[in-house]
Each structure stands twice: as C-alpha cells, then as structure tokens.
Amino acid sequence: MHTFDLNLEHITKVEGSAALELRVKNNKVEHVHFKITEHKRFFTEAIKGKPIAALPQLLARICGTCSNAHLLASIEACEHALGITPSEQTMLLRHLTIHGLIIRDHALHLYLFSMPDIFGKDAFLDFDENDPVEHQLLHDAFAIKKAGNELAMLVAGRSVHALHPTIGGFLHFPEKEGIAESLKKLEAIRPAVLRLVDVFKNAPFHFDRNTNFMALTTDKFRYLDGWIETSAGEKIPEEHYRDHVERIVLPYSQASAYKHNHDSYMVGSLARINLAKDRLHPRTKESLKDALALFPSTDIFHNNLAQAIEILHSIDDAMEILSTHTFTPEPIIKATPKAGVGIGVVEAPRGTLYHKVIIDDKGIVQEGEVIVPTGQNQVNIEEDIWRLTDELLAKDTPKETIAYEIEKLIRAYDPCMSCAAHFLKIDWY
Amino acid sequence: MSDPSTPSTSKIRIGWFSFSCCEDNTVIMTEVMNDHWQEWKKLFDFRHVRVLKSHNVLDELDIAFIEGAVASDTQAEKVREIRAKSKLVVAIGACAVVGMPSGQRNFFTEGQKKEIEFLVARFGALPKVLKLADVIKVDAEVGGCPIDPDKFLTAVNTLVKQFQQG
Numbered sequence: 001m002h003t004f005d006l007n008l009e010h011i012t013k014v015e016g017s018a019a020l021e022l023r024v025k026n027n028k029v030e031h032v033h034f035k036i037t038e039h040k041r042f043f044t045e046a047i048k049g050k051p052i053a054a055l056p057q058l059l060a061r062i063c064g065t066c067s068n069a070h071l072l073a074s075i076e077a078c079e080h081a082l083g084i085t086p087s088e089q090t091m092l093l094r095h096l097t098i099h100g101l102i103i104r105d106h107a108l109h110l111y112l113f114s115m116p117d118i119f120g121k122d123a124f125l126d127f128d129e130n131d132p133v134e135h136q137l138l139h140d141a142f143a144i145k146k147a148g149n150e151l152a153m154l155v156a157g158r159s160v161h162a163l164h165p166t167i168g169g170f171l172h173f174p175e176k177e178g179i180a181e182s183l184k185k186l187e188a189i190r191p192a193v194l195r196l197v198d199v200f201k202n203a204p205f206h207f208d209r210n211t212n213f214m215a216l217t218t219d220k221f222r223y224l225d226g227w228i229e230t231s232a233g234e235k236i237p238e239e240h241y242r243d244h245v246e247r248i249v250l251p252y253s254q255a256s257a258y259k260h261n262h263d264s265y266m267v268g269s270l271a272r273i274n275l276a277k278d279r280l281h282p283r284t285k286e287s288l289k290d291a292l293a294l295f296p297s298t299d300i301f302h303n304n305l306a307q308a309i310e311i312l313h314s315i316d317d318a319m320e321i322l323s324t325h326t327f328t329p330e331p332i333i334k335a336t337p338k339a340g341v342g343i344g345v346v347e348a349p350r351g352t353l354y355h356k357v358i359i360d361d362k363g364i365v366q367e368g369e370v371i372v373p374t375g376q377n378q379v380n381i382e383e384d385i386w387r388l389t390d391e392l393l394a395k396d397t398p399k400e401t402i403a404y405e406i407e408k409l410i411r412a413y414d415p416c417m418s419c420a421a422h423f424l425k426i427d428w429y
Numbered sequence: 430m431s432d433p434s435t436p437s438t439s440k441i442r443i444g445w446f447s448f449s450c451c452e453d454n455t456v457i458m459t460e461v462m463n464d465h466w467q468e469w470k471k472l473f474d475f476r477h478v479r480v481l482k483s484h485n486v487l488d489e490l491d492i493a494f495i496e497g498a499v500a501s502d503t504q505a506e507k508v509r510e511i512r513a514k515s516k517l518v519v520a521i522g523a524c525a526v527v528g529m530p531s532g533q534r535n536f537f538t539e540g541q542k543k544e545i546e547f548l549v550a551r552f553g554a555l556p557k558v559l560k561l562a563d564v565i566k567v568d569a570e571v572g573g574c575p576i577d578p579d580k581f582l583t584a585v586n587t588l589v590k591q592f593q594q595g
Contacts (some may be wrong), residue, residue, distance in 0.1 A: 015452070015480075040548055041449065045541050046533045061530050064453025064575060108459060112481060123482035125470055138466075146463040159460065160453045160575045407483075 002027050002393055015065045015109075015416040020406070022389065029389045032382045033250070044368050052078050052337065052363045053167065059355065060161045062370065063419040065108075067161045068101045068152065069348030070370075072224065073355040077368075078167045081342025081359050082335040089330055090169045091224070092321050097156040097165060098223045098346070099314040099321075103148025104159055105349040106269070106307040109414045110196060111141035114304050117408050118203050137199070140192035144311065147185045151318060154178045168333035179322050186315045186322075193312045194287060200305040201291045207300045207388060207409055211380055212263055213271035216347050221272075221279040221313055223347035229275050230260065231296075238345040241354055245371060248379065257378040258371065264379040267351025268414065269306035270297065280309070281316035288312065300384060301412045307349075337363030348373055350416050372419040381413055440474035441592050444490040446511060447479075448497030448504050449531045449558065450524040453575035455480050455496065461578050472589060490515040492588055498524040498531040499559040501552075512565040517588060521581075523574035525561040530574070532558030 003025050019035035043062050047055060056074040060067040072094055079086060086094075112124045115137065121127060124141065127134035149159045154174050156162030164172045174182075216238070218226025228236040228244070236244050248257040259265070273280075274296040285292060288309055294302060337359060344355040351373030358367045385406055392402045447455060459480070462469060477485040493515035499505050512518055524531040534545060535557050549556070561567055571577075571584050 040545070040552070040554075041531050042534050042537075042545050042548075045537065045545055046530075048541065049538075058530070061451050061453075061574065064451040064456045067451065067453060104460075108456075112459065116483075122484050123475070125466065125475070125481060142463040142466055145460065149460050149463065158575075160456050 027393050032386045034382045047365045047368045066348045073344040073346045073353050076344030077342040077355040077357045081340045084335050099318040100152030102314040106311050107144040144189050147189045173327045197308040200308050205301045208298050212265035213274050214265050215271040217276045258376045266380045267373045267376050270303040273306040280313045283316040284313040374415045442476050442491045443473045444477040444493040446495045449500035450497035454522040457575045492517045494519050494521050496521040498528045505564050517568045520561045520567045520570045526570045526572040528560035
C-alpha cells in the first residue's frame with residue numbers, strides 16, 4: 001500500500017511552468033490539482049479604457065509562443081466589433097501567418113520537448129551527431145523550425161509579436177523573391193516532416209481514454225474560421241461560444257478551467273485531426289495514408305502524431321497559397337467606431353482560442369475576455385493524471401517512475417503555461 | 430549537453446530563467462538556435478535551461494540570462510539566488526529590463542487596483558511588479574519585446590569572447 005509524500009519541483013520541457021499537487025493514500029489517488037500558478041499579468045483588466053486599435057498588439061503579449069494566434073484572434077474580435085470584413089487577400093495572409101506559427105511551434109514541441117522521452121535522453125541537444133538517425137533528426141528539427149519561422153517573418157514581419165497584421169488588413173506585403181525562397185525551403189523540409197511523422201507513428205507511448213473533442217473547423221482544414229465542432233456532432237456558431245464553454249473556478253489555480261455540457265473536453269491537434277482529417281490538404285492525405293488511418297483516436301499521445309501531421313498540412317497549404325496567388329498592396333479597411341461586441345475565435349497551435357471585446361461608441365474598450373486552450377484542457381489533464389496514477393499504482397510502480405510518466409503525459413498535451421500559468425511543481429502527499 | 434552532476438570545465442556554463450512574462454525571448458533564443466545550435470553545443474554547458482532539458486542544476490553559472498519581471502517575494506528570492514551563483518547576469522527582454530508590460534498593474538487606476546487586489550493577495554504577489562535591476566545587480570541588458578535576434582547574438586558573442594580571453 002503506497003501513501004506518498006513526495007515533492008517533484010518542476011515539470012520541464014513545456015511552455016512555461018505550473019504546479020501539480022497529487023495526493024496518494026493507501027494506493028489510491030485522493031486528489032489531483034493541476035495548478036496554473038503564473039502570476040497574473042491582468043491583461044483583461046489592463047485593456048479597459050484603451051482604444052481598440054491598441055488591443056491586438058497588447059494581447060499578443062499574453063504569450064510569446066502563441067503570440068501570433070492571440071494577435072489574429074484579437075484582430076478578428078476587434079473587426080467584428082467594428083463591423084469590418086477583411087479582404088480575401090488579408091485572409092490568405094492570415095492563413096499563412098498561422099501556418100508559419102503551426103510549423104515552428106509544433107516542431108519546437110515535438111523535437112525539443114517530446115522526442116527526448118522517446119530516445120531516452122534528457123535533452124534534444126544530447127542527441128548523438130555520430131548516430132545516423134539522431135544526426136538526421138537534429139538537422140531536421142532546426143531546418144523545420146527555421147522554415148516555419150521564416151514563413152512567419154515573410155508574411156507577418158516577425159514570428160513573435162508580428163508587426164504586419166493589423167485591424168483591417170496588413171501593413172506590409174510579401175515580395176516575389178521572398179515567396180520563391182520560402183517555397184523552395186518549404187518543399188525542401190517535406191522529407192524531414194515525413195520522418196517526423198514516422199517517429200511519432202511508431203512511438204511506444206500510449207494512454208487511451210474516451211473524451212470529448214472540440215475544434216473550430218470549416219470545409220477546408222484551416223485554423224481561422226468556421227464553426228465550433230464537437231465530437232458529439234454539434235456545430236456551434238463562433239458568437240454562441242459562451243453558452244457552450246462553462247467556466248470553472250479552481251481556487252488553487254491562477255487560471256480558469258472550462259467544461260462543455262458539464263463534462264471535460266480536449267482541444268488541440270488531436271481534436272482537429274479527429275474531427276477534420278478528411279479536410280486536410282490532398283497532398284498531405286496522399287503522403288500520410290498510414291498515419292491518418294490511426295484517426296480518430298482516443299490515445300492522448302496521438303496528439304504528438306496529430307501535430308506532426310499538421311506541420312505537413314501547413315507546409316502543403318502554405319505552398320499552395322504562395323504558389324497560386326500574387327500579393328499586392330491594399331489599403332487598410334477603416335471603420336467609424338460604434339458601441340458593440342466582437343468575438344474572435346482561432347485554432348492556436350494548442351487548440352481553440354477565444355477573444356471577446358466590448359467597446360463603446362468611441363471605440364474605447366469596456367471589457368474583454370480571453371479563453372486559452374490550456375484552460376480548456378485543464379480538467380481533462382487532471383482526470384487523465386488521476387487515472388494514469390491509479391493504473392501505475394496498481395502495478396506497484398515506483399513513485400519516481402510515476403512522476404516521469406505524468407510528465408510525459410502532460411507534455412503530450414503540450415500545455416502552454418505562459419498563456420495560462422507558470423512554475424509547475426508537483427507536491428505529493 | 431553534459432551530465433548535470435559534473436560541470437564541464439571547458440564550456441561556458443549557461444542558465445536561462447523565466448519569471449513574470451510571456452516568454453517571447455525564450456522562443457527567440459530557440460529560433461536563434463536554428464542557425465547556431467552546432468556552435469552552441471560545443472561552446473555551452475546548458476546547466477539550467479528548463480525549456481531544453483529535465484535535469485537542471487543551479488550551482489555555479491558563468492552567464493545567467495533572465496527574462497521576465499519580478500512579481501513575488503518567491504521570485505525575488507530565486508533571482509537573488511541566481512545572482513549569487515552567477516558570474517554575469519544578463520537581463521533579457523522588456524519585462525526584465527523595464528518591468529513592462531508584465532508590470533502593467535503598477536499603472537492601474539485605483540478602481541482597477543481594487544478589482545484585482547483579492548487575486549494579488551491570494552497568490553502572494555508583490556504590491557508592485559519590479560524590473561530585474563530593482564532586485565539584483567545586472568551586468569548587461571538586451572531590451573525589446575521581444576529581443577532583436579541580432580542584438581541578442583551580438584551580446585552573446587561579446588560575452589563568449591570575454592570568457593575566452595579570461
């Protein structure tokens with residue numbers, strides 16, 4: 001019979017940090033608190049009284065990793081509040097911006113955070129350059145990250161807190177030479193992404209559990225528009241999100257958690273691929289038949305595989321957009337402020353991201369709300385840790401191994417504590 | 430990366446720490462790594478870089494890079510510990526260098542402060558968010574939100590030269 005009193009200080013190789021308090025008594029988990037403990041920076045309070053034009057760049061600072069997703073969600077919310085409809089070209093440039101983010105961010109997570117677990121290493125940089133497989137993966141990782149980063153720079157000006165996307169359009173437009181260069185680099189990294197998909201298709205970690213999945217989807221596999229689709233077959237319009245995402249206050253966490261229909265749910269790559277794999281780019285589908293046959297999946301570790309698939313999709317879709325369009329300077333669409341509410345919903349790398357803004361007739365922000373993916377996954381993560389630990393205790397697993405298995409599971413969710421938290425330490429009782 | 434229990438004598442011992450911020454500079458650092466990882470692998474002993482590795486040791490560092498503002502006593506204590514164990518401390522990014530935008534609550538109206546005071550109290554945050562230099566001596570700064578990759582690289586190369594020349 002195990003009764004643990006163990007303190008594991010920090011979960012590493014995740015975006016930011018948070019805390020987990022786990023109590024085990026007589027071989028049973030008594031409670032799991034996944035604490036999001038980042039000191040609040042009070043963005044939703046700070047926006048009050050600011051002009052709407054200042055909002056997207058300020059809210060991008062919620063998170064460096066997901067900044068361009070916050071930027072695009074906030075821009076959409078502001079445009080809805082102001083009654084602005086972006087041009088077709090603007091939407092294409094925004095799709096390219098998020099594709100750049102997906103490529104870079106998923107690659108960072110898969111290679112630098114998750115892959116060391118598969119190869120039994122402490123760090124990705126510990127991979128052996130004299131081993132042909134590890135040597136290849138080292139080079140693949142930085143080439144993929146770089147191509148994603150450069151796509152974001154080409155279109156949005158920066159991969160972090162991008163400068164070009166703004167309310168009503170873009171401030172700068174990609175030039176032919178840059179597009180040609182990007183197309184070459186994106187094509188060049190395709191084989192590396194196919195190798196990445198293979199690594200996660202064959203990864204030995206599995207944790208199966210039924211949960212609900214939710215994602216913003218449309219008739220194409222894109223991250224910026226559509227309706228909120230659930231695995232129960234619901235299709236919810238963006239503007240009705242608040243009736244379906246129920247806020248839960250966890251007193252031990254600095255962030256809010258959420259449920260849907262009184263139940264936990266999961267957002268992110270696994271949800272997107274489960275719900276919309278048939279809408280992926282045709283070239284991606286052609287290249288990844290075996291991997292895609294594994295979906296829909298209830299294996300949480302397939303979130304990693306789903307991310308690898310999304311990297312290829314983002315490359316293929318970005319290449320199609322870049323090779324079939326020319327981009328010409330367009331004026332920014334302006335609007336006279338009026339009192340209103342705007343909602344912006346995007347699929348950030350880690351899942352559905354909601355921004356809401358309320359402005360007065362002078363365009364001054366009265367209130368706002370931001371719901372991040374990690375907050376939505378929080379209850380699901382806690383429930384999974386609970387079950388995983390109970391299963392490992394039943395097999396008499398040593399507590400150090402349990403701690404490592406929990407870390408691996410948390411990493412598979414790819415939580416972002418900068419969006420929601422900081423300082424992850426595990427307190428065992 | 431070397432074994433954390435045995436500090437490398439030939440490599441420059443690096444720490445990378447994040448406090449109250451959005452960690453944009455960590456992302457920039459991993460992007461700069463795209464072109465410099467092979468060189469950095471030879472040059473640096475990454476002793477405490479949570480974004481890169483699990484077994485982190487805070488013992489004796491040559492250079493500690495710190496991003497983020499200081500928002501609680503616990504963070505201030507940690508920052509002082511890093512200072513005591515590091516030959517050089519570099520403030521990275523706007524939140525570390527000027528305390529903003531993480532410290533935006535310092536400039537809230539009385540009404541806004543009232544709205545948030547229960548949360549500040551519940552989680553033991555400082556009454557005022559501090560920039561790094563308010564808490565410890567800082568040897569170098571790379572500002573920006575996020576840092577400019579080229580300026581960061583110039584700062585890193587200058588520091589490396591200092592260490593190589595003894």
